[in-house]
Amino acid sequence: MIGASFGLALRKAGFDGEILGVSSARAVDSAIDAGAIDRPAPLADALAEADLVFLSSTIGRILDTVRHIDPLVRPDALVTDAGSTKCDIVDLARQQIRRCQFLGGHPMAGKETRGAAAADAGLFQGRTWVLTPDEPAELETDAARAFRGWLERIGARVVVLDADEHDRVVSLTSHLPQLASTALAAVVGDVQKLEVSGSGLVDMTRLAASSYDLWRDILATNSGHIERALAEYIQKLEHMRENLRTRQLQQEFERGAALAGRLRRAV
Amino acid sequence: MIGASFGLALRKAGFDGEILGVSSARAVDSAIDAGAIDRPAPLADALAEADLVFLSSTIGRILDTVRHIDPLVRPDALVTDAGSTKCDIVDLARQQIRRCQFLGGHPMAGKETRGAAAADAGLFQGRTWVLTPDEPAELETDAARAFRGWLERIGARVVVLDADEHDRVVSLTSHLPQLASTALAAVVGDVQKLEVSGSGLVDMTRLAASSYDLWRDILATNSGHIERALAEYIQKLEHMRENLRTRQLQQEFERGAALAGRLRRAV
Numbered sequence: 001m002i003g004a005s006f007g008l009a010l011r012k013a014g015f016d017g018e019i020l021g022v023s024s025a026r027a028v029d030s031a032i033d034a035g036a037i038d039r040p041a042p043l044a045d046a047l048a049e050a051d052l053v054f055l056s057s058t059i060g061r062i063l064d065t066v067r068h069i070d071p072l073v074r075p076d077a078l079v080t081d082a083g084s085t086k087c088d089i090v091d092l093a094r095q096q097i098r099r100c101q102f103l104g105g106h107p108m109a110g111k112e113t114r115g116a117a118a119a120d121a122g123l124f125q126g127r128t129w130v131l132t133p134d135e136p137a138e139l140e141t142d143a144a145r146a147f148r149g150w151l152e153r154i155g156a157r158v159v160v161l162d163a164d165e166h167d168r169v170v171s172l173t174s175h176l177p178q179l180a181s182t183a184l185a186a187v188v189g190d191v192q193k194l195e196v197s198g199s200g201l202v203d204m205t206r207l208a209a210s211s212y213d214l215w216r217d218i219l220a221t222n223s224g225h226i227e228r229a230l231a232e233y234i235q236k237l238e239h240m241r242e243n244l245r246t247r248q249l250q251q252e253f254e255r256g257a258a259l260a261g262r263l264r265r266a267v
Numbered sequence: 268m269i270g271a272s273f274g275l276a277l278r279k280a281g282f283d284g285e286i287l288g289v290s291s292a293r294a295v296d297s298a299i300d301a302g303a304i305d306r307p308a309p310l311a312d313a314l315a316e317a318d319l320v321f322l323s324s325t326i327g328r329i330l331d332t333v334r335h336i337d338p339l340v341r342p343d344a345l346v347t348d349a350g351s352t353k354c355d356i357v358d359l360a361r362q363q364i365r366r367c368q369f370l371g372g373h374p375m376a377g378k379e380t381r382g383a384a385a386a387d388a389g390l391f392q393g394r395t396w397v398l399t400p401d402e403p404a405e406l407e408t409d410a411a412r413a414f415r416g417w418l419e420r421i422g423a424r425v426v427v428l429d430a431d432e433h434d435r436v437v438s439l440t441s442h443l444p445q446l447a448s449t450a451l452a453a454v455v456g457d458v459q460k461l462e463v464s465g466s467g468l469v470d471m472t473r474l475a476a477s478s479y480d481l482w483r484d485i486l487a488t489n490s491g492h493i494e495r496a497l498a499e500y501i502q503k504l505e506h507m508r509e510n511l512r513t514r515q516l517q518q519e520f521e522r523g524a525a526l527a528g529r530l531r532r533a534v
Contacts, residue, residue: 108464128462128464166463169458173468174464174465174467176451177468177471179507180447182523183500184500184523185524188439188443189526191440193428196426196437197440197441200377200441200448201441203471204444204471208524208526209524210520211520211524212520212521215520219516227508233451234505236450236454241501245486250479253475256448256450256472256476257452259455262461263472264469
């Protein structure tokens, strides 16, 4: 979905080069039908031609690809990725990709549906796209400038972050919300009369419908930050439990409402 | 909002009796503008005429009204309410309202906006309306049958529950989601770069925008059940924290996804 949306977005923004898709036969057929790629290619053939290599799959598969592509890339190519956690990928790429530049990325535009059939040329419009260079100079190479130019043309808002800072922030803004939703749904799961609930529960359990398959790699590659985020959340809930009848709780409501308002202005 | 919506819904369903509004001058003006009431009246005058007394305000004000109205009601009247917790209200009404019937109620149809200007004749259509009689026979009096007839005509789905069971269920399906959202927003509040977040965080912090004024009474009148719900939630989160890299977490995702699916079929 992300890879095919990037192809569609590039086309819509005026890119007239060739876009090759490397995936299963079914996935590339779907991407061709969607107009997201021109043709499928084996990995080695695609890497021999590509100016930009965009790794968009699960974190486990991105790590696997990073381990194998160095002998196959062009020296003037840029390899980037769309993985939801960055430290493990960036650390591995630093060791493994030596013949060309690697620049970690995370387009923060999700959908519940997977696959090219759900691709959308406007997916990245106005949405954050994090880049995680080790040094600012990595953003100023010819290949990185060209890539950033296309990100701008597809409407993405580029945010530059240190990989570890990225992983810390998303542990709070993405991974903790997922686990909070899953835990809530698992606890409410024992209730028989679910018709006795407000619309808030529907909002609060939307993320809980997410598949573990998508989350296993995220949790495994960011467990340190996620453990700390969960610990903070548990501590906040304990504090609220001990202060249900005191004005302390009012302060937490005010803090929460302030964040809710700030978030709606930021995204 | 709830009181005025009930007035509008009754009118739309064909009720042709008089609807009196007891509130501040500003609130009754707004309710008249909305077409939800015919005229304002002082409490004593309204109670002297009313077949059905519908107490729709904060729990604290409902409790206050329940303490004072017994000398003023007609013996054939039914007093009911829209309070979000039931034990305290039902217990007090059992002691204080002796000259006519009281039947606790909780229409589970919310909106973020307060006041008659936000009232909606279709608010209760297809939504759960809990009734909490002490004995099933309380539903079969003439006054209760007439009330239930109107609930049916406005499209509400009546669910009969013991008051304590109601309070236990909503501690999990309504009060816990609120506190989970507030706590999450309070923890995420320290993050500077909020543009680095997914759409899930917006969903998960929608409830956090709720005002403490609406929640103070709910938390104070259901603290026992809420403490237990929070304890269960904290325990689940601890379990997930200890099992971030194990298959236990997959089970929690599956439990959560099952509830998310079941909820979407139930509401």
